[in-house]
Amino acid sequence: xxxxxxxxxxxxxxxxxxxxxxxxxxxxxxxxxxxxxxxxxxxxxxxxxxxxxxxxxxxxxxxxxxxxxxxxxxxxxxxxxxxxxxxxxxxxxxxxxxxxxxxxxxxxxxxxxxxxxxxxxxxxxxxxxxxxxxxxxxxxxxxxxxxxxxxxxxxxxxxxxxxxxxxxxxxxxxxxxxxxxxxxxxxxx
Amino acid sequence: xxxxxxxxxxxxxxxxxxxxxxxxxxxxxxxxxxxxxxxxxxxxxxxxxxxxxxxxxxxxxxxxxxxxxxxxxxxxxxxxxxxxxxxxxxxxxxxxx
Numbered sequence: 001x002x003x004x005x006x007x008x009x010x011x012x013x014x015x016x017x018x019x020x021x022x023x024x025x026x027x028x029x030x031x032x033x034x035x036x037x038x039x040x041x042x043x044x045x046x047x048x049x050x051x052x053x054x055x056x057x058x059x060x061x062x063x064x065x066x067x068x069x070x071x072x073x074x075x076x077x078x079x080x081x082x083x084x085x086x087x088x089x090x091x092x093x094x095x096x097x098x099x100x101x102x103x104x105x106x107x108x109x110x111x112x113x114x115x116x117x118x119x120x121x122x123x124x125x126x127x128x129x130x131x132x133x134x135x136x137x138x139x140x141x142x143x144x145x146x147x148x149x150x151x152x153x154x155x156x157x158x159x160x161x162x163x164x165x166x167x168x169x170x171x172x173x174x175x176x177x178x179x180x181x182x183x184x185x186x187x188x189x
Numbered sequence: 190x191x192x193x194x195x196x197x198x199x200x201x202x203x204x205x206x207x208x209x210x211x212x213x214x215x216x217x218x219x220x221x222x223x224x225x226x227x228x229x230x231x232x233x234x235x236x237x238x239x240x241x242x243x244x245x246x247x248x249x250x251x252x253x254x255x256x257x258x259x260x261x262x263x264x265x266x267x268x269x270x271x272x273x274x275x276x277x278x279x280x281x282x283x284x285x286x
Binding site for chain 2: 001003005006008011012014015018019022023025026076122
């Protein structure tokens, strides 16, 4: 079988494109759901922190955190159903366990540091979520690591330098940004 | 020197193999997932998968998941080896330009 160099180049390009598309499809197939879930939770939680008394807002956050942990676990289990390993759902199950453990670590850290005010509570949750996000990025799609780091940076800057606008920034830029990014990832695939 | 493989070189089969070798050796992809990824019809994909299966380059595993029939496809060890040889042959042709 003989082909010209230009045909060889075309074939190699087709291979490259297909491999990249496959990698992207596998990695983005569940990542956007995490983003949308946590984006909505952030938006609701931070708006609660802005408008509700701090004690109520703290409880709202705890329940939102539980909800987010459970939804993340379900998403992890259901991820990549189109692709399975010889030991089915092992990776999904591990992702689910990771998020549940992260949730318990977060709750334990808050318990140890208690009493904390609303902003400190929110910052604890943000720190743990962004750790989870970056870990998922390293595991599934490296590009999303940068978004996680950007969100972490924004949170820290808002917390230390713009405390009066912290909740608003987190609700609309943080939460809204995650929802938009999640929709972008979903539509790109 | 690595040689081109006529079975794999066909455009759709080349893309199928590229997608399958991207997965880990212990992973397999569902037929529908692969069809959507390649943007081909059921019939077209089925015909090309048969050719690759006959050549021993892929493995087709029909099973039931939650009582629904599912077909999973994966590259065999031989398929991965032949594909990497094919890629090496393509690169050699390009270098000789």
